[in-house]
Amino acid sequence: MQEPLxxxxxxxxxxxxxxxMLEEVGAPYSMEIIEFGDAMKSPEYLAINPMxxxxxxxxxxxxxxxxxxICAYLADAFPEAGLAPPPAERGDYYRWLFFSAGPVEMAASxxxxxxxxxxxxxxxxxxxxxxxxxxALVSAVKGKRYIAGDNFSAADVYVGSHLRWGMxxxxxxxxxxxxxxxxxxxxxxxxxxxxxxxxxxxxEKEGAAN
Numbered sequence: 001m002q003e004p005l006x007x008x009x010x011x012x013x014x015x016x017x018x019x020x021m022l023e024e025v026g027a028p029y030s031m032e033i034i035e036f037g038d039a040m041k042s043p044e045y046l047a048i049n050p051m052x053x054x055x056x057x058x059x060x061x062x063x064x065x066x067x068x069x070i071c072a073y074l075a076d077a078f079p080e081a082g083l084a085p086p087p088a089e090r091g092d093y094y095r096w097l098f099f100s101a102g103p104v105e106m107a108a109s110x111x112x113x114x115x116x117x118x119x120x121x122x123x124x125x126x127x128x129x130x131x132x133x134x135x136a137l138v139s140a141v142k143g144k145r146y147i148a149g150d151n152f153s154a155a156d157v158y159v160g161s162h163l164r165w166g167m168x169x170x171x172x173x174x175x176x177x178x179x180x181x182x183x184x185x186x187x188x189x190x191x192x193x194x195x196x197x198x199x200x201x202x203x204e205k206e207g208a209a210n
Contacts, residue, residue, distance in 0.1 A: 003060030005029035008048060010036060011201035015055035016194055017067040017161040018074075021154060023190035025074050025081045068101035068158050075154040083154045093148035096140050097155040100162045103127035104137060108171040134173065137163075141181040152188070160185040 007022060007029050009015035022029050034040050034054055041052045049056040049065045056065045057073070064073045075084035085093050107130040110117070122128050140147055141159070148155045164182050166172025185191060 002027070003062075004058075006058040007031045008034055008045070008056040008058070009054050010034055011198050012205065013054055014067060014161070014165060016198055017158060018055040018057065018070045019197070020161060020191050020194045021071045021074050021083075021157045023193055024083060024152075024154075024157060024188075025078045027078055027081075066101070067161075068097055071154040071158050072097065082151065083157075085149055085151070085153060089149060092140075093153055093155045096137075096147050097158050099136070099140075100159045103133050104162060104166075104172075107133040108166055112171045134175070138175055138177045142177045144181065145184055147181075156185060160191075 005022070005027060007015075007018060009019060009031060010033060011019075034045055039045065040054070046052055048058065048063060051065065055067055055070060056063065057070045059073075059077060062073075064070050072084075075081070084090065103126070106125065107127050110125075111130045117125055117129065127133055137159075141163075146152050146156050147159050160182055163172060163178045164186075167174050167178060167182075172178070186195075
């Protein structure tokens with residue numbers, strides 16, 4: 001009997017990354033929506049994620065947090081979905097999945113706060129500078145339908161979500177290469193289903209506020 005999948009989320013957060021991944025996997029799952037504020041800091045939820053944030057995933061007795069880790073876990077837990085390349089072909093898959101979770105996340109976050117690291121600080125921070133990170137990511141998606149070979153993978157879920165989110169909220173600059181790559185991924189039925197869910201949640205929130 002398949003172990004149950006429980007997805008802890010808030011639709012108005014970057015949990016949409018994991019939501020998209022779950023839809024691509026195609027396995028049944030239940031969703032627990034956690035409201036921002038006290039609910040995320042409750043003892044019950046802190047037992048799931050001590051950071052008190054979403055997303056989180058429980059698969060039977062296994063708990064995984066952090067969107068990139070959840071994407072990688074699901075790809076391995078459900079190999080029949082074909083969301084990870086064969087082990088011998090995972091160089092680009094791991095590289096760009098964790099490049100986006102590490103250097104891209106840090107560079108975009110610091111830039112959005114107005115922090116500009118000095119050359120000495122760039123060495124200490126490890127990612128270098130925002131401009132170098134962006135150019136590396138441009139080179140990764142330029143002229144490609146998928147980021148890690150000829151087939152769609154969990155890396156596309158994570159990188160594509162990160163780019164869409166960053167461009168929409170201004171933490172990442174709009175580049176033609178990014179937009180073309182994201183437009184291709186936006187045609188996937190799983191992503192369209194998740195986007196419709198988010199739009200409905202936003203409409204309900206606006207209705208409740210009026």
